[in-house]
Amino acid sequence: MAIRVGDHLAASLTGLRHEPIARRVRAWSGDRLLLDSTHALLVWEPGRVVPQYAVPVDDVRTHLTPDPGFSGRRHGPGAVPVGPGGAEVLTPATGFGVHSCAGAVLTLSTGGAEPLRGAAFRPEDPDLAGYVVVDFDAPDRWAEEDEDVVGHPRDPYHRVDARRSSRHVVVRDGDRVLADSRRPTLVFETTLPVRYYLPREDVVAELHASDTVSTCAYKGRAAYLSSATRADVAWTYPAPLPDAAQLTDLVAFFDERLDVEVDGVVAQRRTTPWSDA
Numbered sequence: 070m071a072i073r074v075g076d077h078l079a080a081s082l083t084g085l086r087h088e089p090i091a092r093r094v095r096a097w098s099g100d101r102l103l104l105d106s107t108h109a110l111l112v113w114e115p116g117r118v119v120p121q122y123a124v125p126v127d128d129v130r131t132h133l134t135p136d137p138g139f140s141g142r143r144h145g146p147g148a149v150p151v152g153p154g155g156a157e158v159l160t161p162a163t164g165f166g167v168h169s170c171a172g173a174v175l176t177l178s179t180g181g182a183e184p185l186r187g188a189a190f191r192p193e194d195p196d197l198a199g200y201v202v203v204d205f206d207a208p209d210r211w212a213e214e215d216e217d218v219v220g221h222p223r224d225p226y227h228r229v230d231a232r233r234s235s236r237h238v239v240v241r242d243g244d245r246v247l248a249d250s251r252r253p254t255l256v257f258e259t260t261l262p263v264r265y266y267l268p269r270e271d272v273v274a275e276l277h278a279s280d281t282v283s284t285c286a287y288k289g290r291a292a293y294l295s296s297a298t299r300a301d302v303a304w305t306y307p308a309p310l311p312d313a314a315q316l317t318d319l320v321a322f323f324d325e326r327l328d329v330e331v332d333g334v335v336a337q338r339r340t341t342p343w344s345d346a
Contacts, residue, residue, distance in 0.1 A: 078260070082115070085112075085115055085170050085192060086112070087111065087112045087113070087196065092109070094107075094109040094124065096203065098185070098207075098208050099209060101181070103203075103208055105130060106125060108124070108128065109122055110200060111224070111225070114159075114192070117169070119224065120221070120222050122205065122211070123197065123200040124203065126201055129201065132177075133177060133189055133201065137174060139176070165207070170192055171193040175188070177189050187204070188204040188207035188208075205222060219284050219289065220284040220285055227258075227259045228257075230258075231254050231255070231313065232254065232255050233252070233253075234255050236251070236331055237250075237330075237332050238265045238331055241330070242296065242298065242302070248271055248272045248273060248320070250271035252268060252271070253265045256321070262324070267320050267322075269305075272320050274296055275297065276320070277295055278293070279295045279301055281301050288309050288310060289309040290308070292305055302327065303320050324338065324339075
């Protein structure tokens, strides 16, 4: 019997996974180089949908010390249903300190500034012997080769495909039309819902910028927009990463919170982490 790839991916989420990468990986705290490796791995702890960098201990340029009394940095929810087939996963919002496999919590010194408590983790796994996983949010800056990495390490099996379309997309908030476009750009992103990015000229509602921003490792920094009745109802990428240049200044709406009609058919609202409370 044929296996649906999404189901196969969902089944693999329960395991500790790793993938070698050929890129040089570096991290800094201020001007202090913390690590420099050409033998890095991407590591997904069980349940994690986003990887972290792991490097050989010998490639860490500062001190690592055991910190068994530190429970780890947790600043968000636990598992949420966003994985393939609705699987519950741990997202970056959960925080690095929620570990789902056996291992040792470590503190990473910074050479003068406050040490980064719990910023490293040594999994108890023979395939990862000699490696430490480092919290992406702990250093101030990461780079692959000479280009900065934002948000989190990129998953080599995660795709973001933008396709121009002539489909008719209408976005409504109740009886009020917010946007009406026959020239959307559809974004298909692995494990995530399809998003409809519309030209600003096709947005008929008055939107104003909010203070909310977010960072996507694949698209860049998003700025959020609010309507007269809803906060952060849409977002845009004023200066996306080069791979997402096609999305510059287009506007996408949260179809979890609004009615999105595509070619006359209103899409069923889904429950995701971005739904209204």
